[in-house]
Amino acid sequence: MSESVTAVIPVKDGARHLGELLAALAREGVDEVLVIDSGSSDGSTAIARAAGATVLEIAPAEFGHGRTRNLGAERAAGDVIAFLTQDATPAPGWLEAIREALALAPDVGVVFGPHLPRPGTSPMIARELTEFFATFAAPDAAPRAFGAADATFLSNVNAAYRRACWEAIRFDDVPYSEDQSFGHALAADGRWRKAYHPRAAVLHAHDYGPIDFMRRYFDEYRGLRETIGHVERIGVRSTVRDVRSLVAADRRYMDANGIAGADRARWTGRAVVHHTGRKVFSALGSSAGAVPAPVQRVLSLERRGDGTRPALVHQPARQAHHPYEVPARALRSGGAPLLAPYQGMADRERLHIAFAIPTFNIGSGGHNIIFQLVLRLERMGHVCSLWVHDLFGHRPGIGAATLRREIVEHFAPVRAPVFREFGHWYGADVVVATAWQTAYPVLELEGCRARAYLINDHEPEFYATSVESEWAERTYGLGFYGIAGSPWLRDLYVDRYGGRAGTFQYGVDQDVYFPRPVPRRRDTVVAYARAVTPRRAVGLATLALAELHRRRPSMRIILFGDSQPLDASFPYEHAGVAGHDALARLFSEATAGLCLSLTNYSLLPQEMLACGLPCVDLDRPSTRSVFGADGPVALAGFDPLAIADQLERLLDDEDEWTRRSRLGLDFVRGHTWDAAAVQVERELRNALRVLEAARA
Amino acid sequence: MSRAAVEDQSELEQLRARVAELERELAERTERAGAAVAAAQERLYWLDRWQIDLNRVMETRAGQTAFLVAKQGRRATRVAGRIRRRLTR
Numbered sequence: 001m002s003e004s005v006t007a008v009i010p011v012k013d014g015a016r017h018l019g020e021l022l023a024a025l026a027r028e029g030v031d032e033v034l035v036i037d038s039g040s041s042d043g044s045t046a047i048a049r050a051a052g053a054t055v056l057e058i059a060p061a062e063f064g065h066g067r068t069r070n071l072g073a074e075r076a077a078g079d080v081i082a083f084l085t086q087d088a089t090p091a092p093g094w095l096e097a098i099r100e101a102l103a104l105a106p107d108v109g110v111v112f113g114p115h116l117p118r119p120g121t122s123p124m125i126a127r128e129l130t131e132f133f134a135t136f137a138a139p140d141a142a143p144r145a146f147g148a149a150d151a152t153f154l155s156n157v158n159a160a161y162r163r164a165c166w167e168a169i170r171f172d173d174v175p176y177s178e179d180q181s182f183g184h185a186l187a188a189d190g191r192w193r194k195a196y197h198p199r200a201a202v203l204h205a206h207d208y209g210p211i212d213f214m215r216r217y218f219d220e221y222r223g224l225r226e227t228i229g230h231v232e233r234i235g236v237r238s239t240v241r242d243v244r245s246l247v248a249a250d251r252r253y254m255d256a257n258g259i260a261g262a263d264r265a266r267w268t269g270r271a272v273v274h275h276t277g278r279k280v281f282s283a284l285g286s287s288a289g290a291v292p293a294p295v296q297r298v299l300s301l302e303r304r305g306d307g308t309r310p311a312l313v314h315q316p317a318r319q320a321h322h323p324y325e326v327p328a329r330a331l332r333s334g335g336a337p338l339l340a341p342y343q344g345m346a347d348r349e350r351l352h353i354a355f356a357i358p359t360f361n362i363g364s365g366g367h368n369i370i371f372q373l374v375l376r377l378e379r380m381g382h383v384c385s386l387w388v389h390d391l392f393g394h395r396p397g398i399g400a401a402t403l404r405r406e407i408v409e410h411f412a413p414v415r416a417p418v419f420r421e422f423g424h425w426y427g428a429d430v431v432v433a434t435a436w437q438t439a440y441p442v443l444e445l446e447g448c449r450a451r452a453y454l455i456n457d458h459e460p461e462f463y464a465t466s467v468e469s470e471w472a473e474r475t476y477g478l479g480f481y482g483i484a485g486s487p488w489l490r491d492l493y494v495d496r497y498g499g500r501a502g503t504f505q506y507g508v509d510q511d512v513y514f515p516r517p518v519p520r521r522r523d524t525v526v527a528y529a530r531a532v533t534p535r536r537a538v539g540l541a542t543l544a545l546a547e548l549h550r551r552r553p554s555m556r557i558i559l560f561g562d563s564q565p566l567d568a569s570f571p572y573e574h575a576g577v578a579g580h581d582a583l584a585r586l587f588s589e590a591t592a593g594l595c596l597s598l599t600n601y602s603l604l605p606q607e608m609l610a611c612g613l614p615c616v617d618l619d620r621p622s623t624r625s626v627f628g629a630d631g632p633v634a635l636a637g638f639d640p641l642a643i644a645d646q647l648e649r650l651l652d653d654e655d656e657w658t659r660r661s662r663l664g665l666d667f668v669r670g671h672t673w674d675a676a677a678v679q680v681e682r683e684l685r686n687a688l689r690v691l692e693a694a695r696a
Numbered sequence: 697m698s699r700a701a702v703e704d705q706s707e708l709e710q711l712r713a714r715v716a717e718l719e720r721e722l723a724e725r726t727e728r729a730g731a732a733v734a735a736a737q738e739r740l741y742w743l744d745r746w747q748i749d750l751n752r753v754m755e756t757r758a759g760q761t762a763f764l765v766a767k768q769g770r771r772a773t774r775v776a777g778r779i780r781r782r783l784t785r
Binding site: 342343344345348349350351352383384385397399400401402404405415416417418426 | 716722723736740745
């Protein structure tokens, strides 16, 4: 059974051709005719009713080319909705041709056909229509389907839509060119195609006087600017060239169609005016926003004078899922239940510990902490697995094998398998979230005995007030057992967020970071200046270094941590993103180090200390909780002069330098990754023990 | 302690021991499975790095041809080796 067809015709004062059009539709056998009248005063509604059409009357102000056609499609009962304008009369065989074109393929969603000139149409318009639609025709005059890469042209003067296609895309609510907008959206959507059938033709021509033609082009190009952003350019030479070529084409058409003598001369003059006016008024329409409203009203055939409205361009869905669906869902549902605890589960010799980690780049300090711990936990006999979650798709196409190799080669030679996302999740004794992005998917994982949260920093502070800062903060209320990277973080997790937590101390790889046998210079400050990490306060560090340079112009300054050299107000040497070995040499050679942290402390001060290099950091709760008020690291307030003072003291006061250097070497002696892993293991068992105790 | 209580206690101990044994087995199985996945990932590294799906490649005519050429080449090498061994025996 063939699909039913409804013809939808928006009408306003269309009595001239409406009777003929409705008769043609009856002849073609259309199942339903819906006329949407927006305030006709010429008897159009009576003509429509007399012809048996359903008439829907709307206020003139409610009319919109896209809006009204959507309304028509909603009211239509047909499987196929054919849109015609009030002056487009279907030629014999129109409906059969539409059905034939739709039958080309199930994904043909739209069929359009040619506009034939009515008798008496000016040769310019007649030629243009004939030549334009000839470009869509297949050589054998058969229907032809187009792909997404083809031209997006579509005309609602004469086009039929499969209902499902229209429902998937719908017309944009634009004042003009809703069909062009739909054509763009159709190509971008990719699920549907359009087809052209040369026999699905209508008699149609907009033949106006020369002035009205120009005003119509003004409206048309203003509409194109509003809907698809098209801007028509104009230039004197190009206009002359184009008009000459178009007039020549018109004259050839006249010759071919027997227009000769005085008629030919008259139409040639009209053609010159027509094409020149078109060029000028098209460009004016494109720039309507710059034309005063009263002038626009004069230039517009529609009498509209409100400039160009913002271009409303349809955008297809580009994501299968919103990245924040998981956080939203996990917060709503509260996550998956944990496996029932049993007595002794915390004290088993071997645990399966699954680490959920955000995607990473080589050199990431936070990831280095995780992988160093995984390596040691494996050495302690535990079974580990790594689950990489790429919430924002930062590293698309990177497979698990590549990620694993990067970990093994650039961080630590772990034995754990690596998985991208959680599709192959198989449960764990303890699953460990390691960043806020991973906490939400971890909450949804089943088959776990406990959930822990390796907290390396207070992540809400990474963001301005935003969705991200909120998501980050809310992870602290998910009930995970916290394993905090400093006493400050632990206190924050416990006191502010009401969580349970233990702490661990970051280690230093003392096989790499130790005082190298290089001469210690007395004039070198080495500073961490990775500007893309705001919490490292690079703006403050460089201000302090500028002050130091002002006081001691011969001072040697080395900046590292960023691949790009920084614009600074003092001269310096750029070390880029140095490897561990190069850094250890640099730290062994320098006189003082500078690394500032506004949130949790960085690994770098410890690595500097391990090379015997005293350093300066900010006096913050985190650094104070780790290094003490007057420990190995010289702490300074949030003041470039105070930081410069501390650096200068290390440069000038040899006793102070020696005291800090010794304190530093003593401090790092106990800060190994083996010790850190023992602390983390203790806290992982505590995470299980808390649940065991709760059950008891 | 009554005899029944002693029996209950003993059964509980046995059950705990059994749970511990099962947990140990599970940890070993998980470790073996993880090691197998990690080893496979090591072998697949370059294919993964270059984002080559060999199954898809082998569905193409070029893939099939390359496979046949490699197969014939291997066969020819084997035959040549056999001949060389016979000649040098």
